[in-house]
Structure formats: C-alpha cells, structure tokens
Amino acid sequence: MADDLQDMIEQLKLERGILRDGGYGRSVRTPTKAERLFRDSVTCLNVGQEVQRHPCTDCLLWEFVPDEHQEEDIPCHHIPLNSDHETIAALEDRGDREAAEKALLVWLDSTILRLEKELAERIPPPSR
Secondary structure, eight states, rough: HHHHHHHHHHHHHHEEEETTTTTTTSSSSSSTTTOTTTSSSSTTTTOOOOSSSSSGGGSSGGGGSGGEEEEEEESSGGGGOOOTTTHHHHHHHTTTTTHHHHHHHHHHHHHHHHHHHHHHSSSSOOOO
C-alpha cells in the first residue's frame, strides 16, 4: 500500500511540475485547441487519444472524484479543488482558465502534503 501511495505522490508531483512549467499552454501541433487540464497531461492514461481507451477508474485521480460525477466525460474535472468546492469544470465553464490553473495548483500542493504526511505515518522510521 505504501508503494501505491508513493506512486500517487510522484504522479501528482509530475502533474504539479507540468502545471508550474506552463505545460498546459497551446500545443505546437494544434495551436487553436486549448489543452485540457489533466486530460492532456502525460499523467492521463488516455493522453493523445481521441477516444478513451483506458477506463478512468484505473487513474490515480479516481479516488478524488465524487460519486455523483463519476459518469462525466472527464471525471477528474469534477474534483473539488477548494473549500468552496470549485472544480476545473465549473471554473472553465465560467471562462476562468487562470483561476482553474491556480486552484488546481493549490489542490495539488495540499494533496501532495497530505499524502506525504500519510505515507510518513505508515512507514516507521529506520531503527538506529
């Protein structure tokens, strides 16, 4: 279980790095198409696929998707990002991509910290 948690932390850190480095800017191949947060990331099981080939249930983000949104086209866009329960979907529907990216970054930071703390509690310190 600790390995799974460590893998999740590493994937979330990768996603955070992508977001911080501007990885969701316009693609050179498709400059008129906006990149979709999470979905167009290398951390997505279906990145680069027009048709979903892998079920979202296999994704590390699945456990964060509320039950009532698990049937959405992009379920991870419905993860509550803050105490106001704002989501990528809601913020982008309002046309506020910048706010969506900022909220996602804050969510990634807080989730990584929480999971690292959980992992540290699971793994006993080395004996001396």
